[in-house]
Amino acid sequence: MNDTQWPRYEVFKQDKPHKPHEAVGTVHAPDPEMALQNARDVYVRRPDCHSLWVAPEDAVFKMTAYELEQDPNWHVETIPEDAPEQTYLVFTRQHHRRSMVAASHVGEVQARTPREALRRAMEQAAWTSKPVYLWWIVPQAAITASQEEDAPSMFAPAQDKTYRDQSYYKGILFGKHLQKKHAKSSPTGKKAS
């Protein structure tokens, strides 16, 4: 069988308008539009989501602090003289805490290649005040974004499904009378068959 693999897309999810887009995982799809739909089904079964981006995984340049340390010449490359500058989005992770997010969007740089973009990102004091363990560089041109008008169909349905949240079940009654009635029953009490 060879009909389910398709290209991989990284998915970036923004929970609320003023929060950064965060890398939540990947999906497979035959094209970016369906990658967005799949991303919605796989990563937005619950609130909150304000916006989704997808980008082909092979367009995302990823470097860990460990890789950078292992290869001091990582930035050496020949850039053609006529290579145009373009906008790259920069994502970082600065902790090793338990988290469901690989990296968060911190901003943009202009550069001619992903490596040059990473070098420029590393010069930004605001992004490197704490050690960065993971860098992701994504050309803006590679990103397909959900549109404002898609929100009602893509993201609003999850908001009404409150039963997907554990707090919906707060009202479980472990009735006091039950506790009294069975407090002394043996573990293999009378009801075992």
Next chain:
Amino acid sequence: MNATRPLPNVGMPDDPDYEEKLAQFEARIARGEKIEPGDWMPYEYRRQLIRMISQHAHSEVVGMLPEGAWITRAPTLRRKLILIAKVQDEAGHGQYLYHAAESLGVDREELIDLLLAGKAKYSSVFNYPTLTWADIGMIGWLVDGAAIKNQTMLAHCSYGPYSRAMVRICAEETFHYKQGKEMITLYAQGTPEQQRMAQDALNRWWWPALMMFGPHDTDSPNTPVLMRWGIKTKSNDTLRQEFIDEIVPEFLEIGLAIPDPELRWDEESGHWISGPIDWDEFWRVVRGNGPMNRARMAARRQAHEEGRWVREAMVAYANRRMAVGS
């Protein structure tokens, strides 16, 4: 090895720099750093992760079947919405995990092909039948409860993509557990028939749920290396005991009986001590001879075939859009 395609040939013990790299790798894990896909890792770490993550992914996917069978028979609209949402979540969990496995150099498709060919393992608990509606509640409380125990531990895993998938899954699983606990609690307080159904479900699911934690530590050859590299942080028996200690008082509290005549509270150790687990049954089911192994695989293959036209339509649509350059 589960993969049909060779893995990156790095991190082999006979590599000249293996010892030096291994020392760095183990120091990073000791410092609590996450290992990421581009980082050096021992070949054996990669192999063990693919084995575990793919089995875990298959379990989520096959796990949809016992419950999915009851969606059309849910007793109320509320229960139906809840069950559909839960089964959808399990499909999503399978996807998170196949993608975590892909970050190690295998393809989702080759893993799914192995599953459909009957060559991949998945949790044997899903090879038991769901006979009554009460099974749906009992699976949520007991089976998802056992899964959460394991997954909460794996959320601390040293491999970044697996730990992140686990954190996301745990956040969703809590709802699966709560809805089951709610249902069984209400049944236990309900009519004599509902009480009987709840007890019957517990009788049938108790032992398969305890087996979900895997063989005893003494029969689990992979455990030492998994713990050494921070893939697992607790052994099978430790997790199983924690689970028993947590869940036994809860069942007793609502008036259900644990179907284990030897179960006893041990004052000295502060643990509930269970009777012996029937490992012959466990291995029989793992090896493909459980009550539902064949039916599960047949249902999975049928679903895959019946979904083919959707995949073909998606490809046709993508090709057409590319051709017209929209």
